[in-house]
Amino acid sequence: MKIDLTAEEKKKFFEQGFIGPFKLYEPKEAKNIFKQIRIKSADTSNTLHNNPLNYDRHFDISELTNHICHPGIVDRLSSIMGEDVILWRMEYFPKYPGSKGTEWHQVQDYSYATGKPQLIPTDTTSGIPFDLTVWTCFTESTRKNGCLKLMPGSHNKMFFDETKKPSEGRNKLYTAVDSDTGFYGYNFSDFKVDNNWQPDESKAVVMEMEPGECVIFSARCMHSSFPNTSERSTRFAVACRYVQSHVKVYPDTNEFRAHGSDFDLSRWGCVQVSGVDKYGHNKFRTDNNLGQPFPVLEPTK
Ligand SMILES: O=C(O)CCC(=O)C(=O)O
Numbered sequence: 001m002k003i004d005l006t007a008e009e010k011k012k013f014f015e016q017g018f019i020g021p022f023k024l025y026e027p028k029e030a031k032n033i034f035k036q037i038r039i040k041s042a043d044t045s046n047t048l049h050n051n052p053l054n055y056d057r058h059f060d061i062s063e064l065t066n067h068i069c070h071p072g073i074v075d076r077l078s079s080i081m082g083e084d085v086i087l088w089r090m091e092y093f094p095k096y097p098g099s100k101g102t103e104w105h106q107v108q109d110y111s112y113a114t115g116k117p118q119l120i121p122t123d124t125t126s127g128i129p130f131d132l133t134v135w136t137c138f139t140e141s142t143r144k145n146g147c148l149k150l151m152p153g154s155h156n157k158m159f160f161d162e163t164k165k166p167s168e169g170r171n172k173l174y175t176a177v178d179s180d181t182g183f184y185g186y187n188f189s190d191f192k193v194d195n196n197w198q199p200d201e202s203k204a205v206v207m208e209m210e211p212g213e214c215v216i217f218s219a220r221c222m223h224s225s226f227p228n229t230s231e232r233s234t235r236f237a238v239a240c241r242y243v244q245s246h247v248k249v250y251p252d253t254n255e256f257r258a259h260g261s262d263f264d265l266s267r268w269g270c271v272q273v274s275g276v277d278k279y280g281h282n283k284f285r286t287d288n289n290l291g292q293p294f295p296v297l298e299p300t301k
Contacts, residue, residue, distance in 0.1 A: 017155030017221030030212030051261035084275030095146030123246035
């Protein structure tokens with residue numbers, strides 16, 4: 001049975017720019033997956049990118065190969081974006097005890113990272129997001145250990161301009177442990193449209209979540225997180241980025257440099273997690289680097 005969003009949930013998504021949390025795994029199962037992710041992340045012999053950023057580990061960690069295709073994610077995304085959905089990137093978001101909070105930010109085409117759009121839509125439908133993030137926590141996520149905050153309704157207006165040039169972030173190697181800013185080494189406030197504007201924290205929704213829960217949001221919806229002020233509780237989340245299939249991903253790009261690291265896209269490909277590709281814009285992968293197929297469901301006729 002499909003796990004679509006209800007009409008009420010869809011309405012709420014379009015009002016807020018996000019919806020959730022939803023349970024994908026029982027807490028015990030989520031903690032076991034996290035244990036495997038931790039163990040397997042240390043082995044970089046089959047990774048796609050030769051750098052420490054842990055992008056796209058769905059290509060070499062089978063728990064993540066399965067996660068990107070989880071029906072609780074894919075069906076809900078299809079209710080918002082339509083049947084044809086592709087995953088283009090996965091990122092780790094750890095907050096270790098003592099880590100800074102992620103700064104408030106909004107993203108539209110990811111050009112903040114390289115100065116060049118990483119996504120170009122070619123056939124948008126007004127009001128329907130072409131790019132959605134599914135942020136899944138594999139540990140508890142609390143105010144104390146750095147849970148996510150989302151600003152309802154902010155997806156309707158951009159308060160940040162990704163075409164601005166940041167003072168730092170692009171070249172310095174980012175590590176989650178000793179970054180001196182809260183967003184991949186950037187001061188995201190460099191991208192503010194109005195330097196004097198401050199987000200209204202009182203309107204933020206605080207997303208405390210159980211291990212195994214996810215939230216779906218448009219990256220245009222302003223988001224941030226608390227610092228991890230706990231003694232020993234790590235918050236670990238994985239952000240999976242999905243687009244409609246008319247979107248050109250990494251257009252005319254074979255490699256790029258971001259967060260102080262090089263990304264070689266020669267073996268990279270999108271994964272068609274739902275529906276079909278009617279556009280032919282992108283490269284695709286059907287198997288991970290261990291030869292395991294991504295467990296996608298057959299398109300319904
Ligand atoms: O996990 C966080 O602190 C921030 C997540 C985020 O910025 C994202 O998923 O785009």
